[in-house]
Amino acid sequence: MSILVVGSVALDDVDTPFGQRRGALGGAAVYFGLAASYFTDVRLVGVVGEDFPDEHVELLGTRGIDLAGLQVVEGETFRWGGKYGYDFNARETTYTNLGVFANFQPQIPETFRRTANVFLANIAPQLQLSVLEQVERPAMTALDTMNYWIERTPTELRSAIESVDILLINDSETRQLAGEPVLRKAAARVLEHGLELLVVKKGEDGVVTFSREGIFAVPGLPLDSIIDPTGAGDSFAGGFLGYLAATGDRSAEGIRRATIYGSVMGSLCCEAFSTEKLADLEPQEIEERFQEYKRLTHFEYSPILLNA
Amino acid sequence: MSILVVGSVALDDVDTPFGQRRGALGGAAVYFGLAASYFTDVRLVGVVGEDFPDEHVELLGTRGIDLAGLQVVEGETFRWGGKYGYDFNARETTYTNLGVFANFQPQIPETFRRTANVFLANIAPQLQLSVLEQVERPAMTALDTMNYWIERTPTELRSAIESVDILLINDSETRQLAGEPVLRKAAARVLEHGLELLVVKKGEDGVVTFSREGIFAVPGLPLDSIIDPTGAGDSFAGGFLGYLAATGDRSAEGIRRATIYGSVMGSLCCEAFSTEKLADLEPQEIEERFQEYKRLTHFEYSPILLNA
Numbered sequence: 001m002s003i004l005v006v007g008s009v010a011l012d013d014v015d016t017p018f019g020q021r022r023g024a025l026g027g028a029a030v031y032f033g034l035a036a037s038y039f040t041d042v043r044l045v046g047v048v049g050e051d052f053p054d055e056h057v058e059l060l061g062t063r064g065i066d067l068a069g070l071q072v073v074e075g076e077t078f079r080w081g082g083k084y085g086y087d088f089n090a091r092e093t094t095y096t097n098l099g100v101f102a103n104f105q106p107q108i109p110e111t112f113r114r115t116a117n118v119f120l121a122n123i124a125p126q127l128q129l130s131v132l133e134q135v136e137r138p139a140m141t142a143l144d145t146m147n148y149w150i151e152r153t154p155t156e157l158r159s160a161i162e163s164v165d166i167l168l169i170n171d172s173e174t175r176q177l178a179g180e181p182v183l184r185k186a187a188a189r190v191l192e193h194g195l196e197l198l199v200v201k202k203g204e205d206g207v208v209t210f211s212r213e214g215i216f217a218v219p220g221l222p223l224d225s226i227i228d229p230t231g232a233g234d235s236f237a238g239g240f241l242g243y244l245a246a247t248g249d250r251s252a253e254g255i256r257r258a259t260i261y262g263s264v265m266g267s268l269c270c271e272a273f274s275t276e277k278l279a280d281l282e283p284q285e286i287e288e289r290f291q292e293y294k295r296l297t298h299f300e301y302s303p304i305l306l307n308a
Numbered sequence: 309m310s311i312l313v314v315g316s317v318a319l320d321d322v323d324t325p326f327g328q329r330r331g332a333l334g335g336a337a338v339y340f341g342l343a344a345s346y347f348t349d350v351r352l353v354g355v356v357g358e359d360f361p362d363e364h365v366e367l368l369g370t371r372g373i374d375l376a377g378l379q380v381v382e383g384e385t386f387r388w389g390g391k392y393g394y395d396f397n398a399r400e401t402t403y404t405n406l407g408v409f410a411n412f413q414p415q416i417p418e419t420f421r422r423t424a425n426v427f428l429a430n431i432a433p434q435l436q437l438s439v440l441e442q443v444e445r446p447a448m449t450a451l452d453t454m455n456y457w458i459e460r461t462p463t464e465l466r467s468a469i470e471s472v473d474i475l476l477i478n479d480s481e482t483r484q485l486a487g488e489p490v491l492r493k494a495a496a497r498v499l500e501h502g503l504e505l506l507v508v509k510k511g512e513d514g515v516v517t518f519s520r521e522g523i524f525a526v527p528g529l530p531l532d533s534i535i536d537p538t539g540a541g542d543s544f545a546g547g548f549l550g551y552l553a554a555t556g557d558r559s560a561e562g563i564r565r566a567t568i569y570g571s572v573m574g575s576l577c578c579e580a581f582s583t584e585k586l587a588d589l590e591p592q593e594i595e596e597r598f599q600e601y602k603r604l605t606h607f608e609y610s611p612i613l614l615n616a
Contacts, residue, residue: 038614064615086489181394183512184530204491205513206527217604219514219525222492247612256607283614290609296525297605299564301598304555306346306591307372 001139002041003245005029006106006131007121007234009046009070012274013081013094018227024274025056026080028121028144031231034278035238035265036119037063038286040246043112045069045131049077049100059279068109075100088229088270089203108134117245119237120164122146125156132163140250142166142241144234150176161193168199168237171208183208184215197255199240199262201233209259213252218263221289221296228273232266235278239265264289309447310349311553313337314414314439315429315542317354317378320582321389321402326535332582333364334388336429336452339539342586343546343573344427345371346594348554351420353377353439357385357408367587376417383408396537396578397511416442425553427545428472430454433464440471448558450474450549452542458484469501476507476545479516491516492523505563507548507570509541517567521560526571529597529604536581540574543586547573572597 012026033042043066050072060067078101081094106127114136120128120143128143141164149157150173161167167190171183178186183200187210190198198210204220240262244250249257264286269278320334341350351374358380368375386409389402414435422444428436428451436451449472457465458481469475475498479491486494491508495518498506506518512528548570552558557565572594577586 039612040615088489181396182531182534184532187530202513205510208527208530215530215604216607217527217530219516219527222495222516222518222523222525223490224492226490243612253608253610257610260607283616286614294607294609296523297607299524299568299602299605300561301602302561302565304347304551306594307348308591 001116001245001248002043003036003117003119003241004043004045004108004112004115004135005032005036005119005121006045006128007032007123008078008101009044009048009052010078010080010101011052012230013079014084014228014230014273015082016084016228017086019273021273023053025059026230026274027078028231028234030060030275031234031269031278032119032121032238033060033065034063034275035235035269036242036245037065038265038281038283039239039242039261042066043069043115045106045108045112047071047073047100047104049073049075052077059275063279069107069112071107073100082230084229088226091229106131106134116140117241118142119241120144120160121234121237125149125153125160128160129156129163132160139248140165140241140244142168142237144168144237145173147173147176158193161195165196166199166241167195167197168201168240170201170203170233174198174200196250199259201236203229203232207236207259207263209255211252211255216256216259218259218293219297221263221267221293223267223270226270229270231275231278232269235269236262236266239263260290260293261286263293309424309553309556310351311344311425311427311549312351312353312416312420312423312443313340313344313427313429314353314436315340315431316386316409317352317356317360318386318388318409319360320538321387322536322538322581323391324536325392325394327581329581331361333367334538334582335386336539336542338368338583339542339577339586340427340429340546341368341373342371342583343543343577344550344553345373346573346589346591347547347550347569350374351377351423353414353416353420355379355381355408355412357381357383360385367583371587377415377420379415381408390538392537396534399537414439414442424448425549426450427549428452428468429542429545433457433461433468436468437464437471440468447556448473448549448552450476450545452476452545453481455481455484466501469503473504474507474549475503475505476509476548478509478511478541482506482508504558507567509544511540515544515567515571517563519560519563524564524567526567526601527605529571529575529601531575531578534578537578539583539586540577543577544570544574547571568598568601569594571601
């Protein structure tokens with residue numbers, strides 16, 4: 001079944017110790033859409049300015065992403081500048097020019113309103129709520145958010161969280177949202193907002209999913225080469241929700257596999273600048289990376305006599 | 309087969325948001341020894357002052373730890389003060405009184421010299437080397453170290469590392485030792501020092517082991533209750549090396565199981581102050597925690613048709 005993503009489409013200026021890119025294709029909806037496109041049909045809703053290059057539109061088209069919901073309006077595309085040092089967990093945002101994204105009002109095209117699965121990337125909770133009002137009984141809804149909204153619009157964010165099935169946030173945001181330092185307790189408290197599933201992203205330290213059925217954790221895959229981690233979290237979401245949308249399998253086992261596919265897409269994303277790797281993968285690379293996670297984490301019990 | 313541990317025996321003053329302890333049993337050799345004692349016979353070499361309470365000696369005795377190598381000398385026992393806030397990954401050392409540990413010269417008793425397995429806890433590399441000179445052809449040797457020695461005595465540390473089979477350090481120390489920010493590359497460089505195995509500890513984010521046979525990673529188990537993480541790294545080492553010493557199985561599969569048992573002991577250690585939990589476990593609790601790690605990390609592949 002298809003998945004609808006609503007979120008940012010951006011031009012990124014990225015500096016890393018290994019090189020730089022100017023005006024590279026970026027934005028949460030883009031990373032998510034590209035990652036999810038290997039699993040299912042993707043419909044994108046976002047906004048860009050008239051400066052948005054045709055080549056970026058074409059690239060999204062090659063992955064079959066339906067851009068009927070991409071508004072092109074007068075003004076400049078959302079532009080973000082980021083700088084990484086050798087510690088890729090620490091990122092410096094050098095600037096943020098919201099451009100036309102500042103006045104983004106998601107308009108869900110008529111043809112998108114019955115999409116079975118919906119992902120609300122990190123935008124204002126009010127906008128996330130407005131999307132949910134425009135779609136008809138989706139089978140699965142998920143949202144991402146960030147500390148900014150936890151601090152500025154807690155009431156709206158709470159409404160948005162209570163309206164979806166799945167929440168994806170990072171570990172410090174989970175603690176912040178719950179007002180509880182112990183992650184497991186914080187997760188239990190967040191789940192009480194009527195969520196089916198909480199996905200806690202820990203960057204290069206992996207992912208933990210919490211649900212009433214239990215906890216599943218994937219460690220980070222130590223990569224030989226980390227070029228640009230921009231978009232890894234949204235790529236994770238694309239693999240994770242893309243898998244769930246494609247299979248409809250939200251059993252405990254299905255969620256475990258989805259978490260691995262998410263980790264696969266997030267890790268592949270980091271191996272090149274911008275969307276360069278994510279936009280041009282062979283299915284085999286994805287399956288091989290899945291098996292790499294299996295080798296990374298697999299162990300068997302073998303009886304041993306312990307000393308009392 | 310038995311394991312010999314050489315390292316600190318301390319009295320700890322610990323403050324956490326959940327309470328405090330004064331003069332609690334601590335030190336790397338203690339945490340290691342208690343954790344390893346569930347797997348194999350432990351022989352301890354260390355030093356304490358005349359102020360070291362009899363009850364602590366008795367407690368180590370109840371776990372069958374051979375204290376023939378515990379020197380009691382005039383002066384004060386090594387005393388350490390630590391303070392934790394709600395973020396248990398950040399620890400503040402409030403003071404360190406080395407006491408009799410300042411002049412520690414490990415003397416390996418005659419009866420300990422043929423111990424099959426040796427763990428050199430975090431002490432000066434020169435002292436670690438002196439221990440290796442006193443033992444006779446051990447089947448397995450391992451050492452722990454810290455940034456202090458990487459910065460102050462790099463030459464001696466290098467000799468010590470080149471003299472052992474297994475190195476246990478944390479992730480930032482791995483990067484520092486290799487002068488390389490990407491963990492996987494740093495690990496490969498560290499392994500070139502003739503090591504069979506590198507164990508990278510990441511605190512509550514788990515553990516990664518690197519060897520010529522590949523990489524194995526365990527995520528952190530999200531705990532319901534974290535009371536006092538002091539000694540978790542040494543408890544990990546005790547479970548990890550205790551298992552390897554007991555089984556002699558350093559195959560890829562054996563190392564994976566050892567890493568789980570290490571994680572089991574490290575996680576159990578955090579659930580009470582000082583050694584309170586570690587000193588009084590039932591074998592069943594250890595096996596149950598092992599199975600909890602299995603449930604935490606297990607997933608199965610299931611074919612899915614990806615979009616090219």
